Amino acid sequence: MDVRYSRQILFSPIGREGQDRLKEKHVLLIGAGALGTSNAEIMVRAGVGKVTIADRDYVEWSNLQRQQLYTEEDAAHEIPKAVAAKKRLESINGEVAINAEILDVTPVEMARLIDGVDLIIDATDNFDIRMIINDTAQKYGVPWIYGAIVGSYGLSYTVIPEETPCLHCLMKRIPMDGATCDTAGVISPIVQLIVAHQSAEALKILTGNHGALRKQLISYDIWSNQQSAIDVGALKEDSCPSCGQAPTYPFLDYESQTKTAVLCGRDTVQIRPASREKRDLQKVASKLSQTAEVRHNEFLLSFKKDPYRFVMFQDGRVLVHGTNDAQHAKTLYHRYLG
Structure with missing residues (x-):
């Protein structure tokens, strides 16, 4: 339906050809919290052909402040997030196939979920799963977009297998102090800022505009008005066990879980x-x-x-x-x- 996507088609870097490409793509979202729901809505409204949402949790009252697809009724009935998101997204765009997966993401599950996927968007809340995503993406050659938020601070980075450093290469450059939304809180504006970066990168990848991709690790603290963009290209390591010349994909191994x-x-x-x-x-x-x-x-x-x-x-x-x-x-x- 041209009128639905007309403003997006008028944007010349996407155009008719890019819109047709979007219709053929499959995006896998890991996590249906703040980042996941916002990214999912953008992908569905943009006309991506298929969106799979994997999440192990259910809707709680504390989610409603920032997780935009959910309602009070979802929280009152403790509806699984993937199910509630699917219902809402199908009401937004019936042309998109929405697949809801209620599960804990493990290497076994990722090996199944990755089949036919063109892009993974990270919207999870723990590093274990992110490293599983990273190794799976490297093993199967699927690009993925990292995102993390806590308090008023957020990070994003785009990983293209065989081209960019992977998350394993960057582990020493990414803050991992153990803070979570349940211990340090989170405000909605940082969610939307990081989602804007993730979803823009997603649209570039899905429409074939790889030349426009950001090659930096970006971070923002929207409350203290600080931001950074680090060129990390030189950090790609030939010896990296996840993306190097002889990868072993350690985070897909039982001992690393x-x-x-x-x-x-x-x-x-x-x-x-x-x-x-x-x-x-x-x-x-x-x-x-x-x-x-x-x-x-x-x-x-x-x-x-x-x-x-x-x-x-x-x-x-x-x-x-x-x-x-x-x-x-x-x-x-x-x-x-x-």
């Missing part, structure tokens, strides 16, 4: 992160103290988020008391400990 174990008879799940380096418990306690009462000593820290109690040890191992559901415990772990 977060492990969970239900402790028999204790209503407790133990979570062991992939990396076992010594944690700075004082630093973690300081971040958590803004939203919870934290107790700690040189060996461990503990805090409560009713009805759950968390205990974190120096090696990063965490006990989540109050549940024997490993998947739910993992969600709580990423929510509060990043």
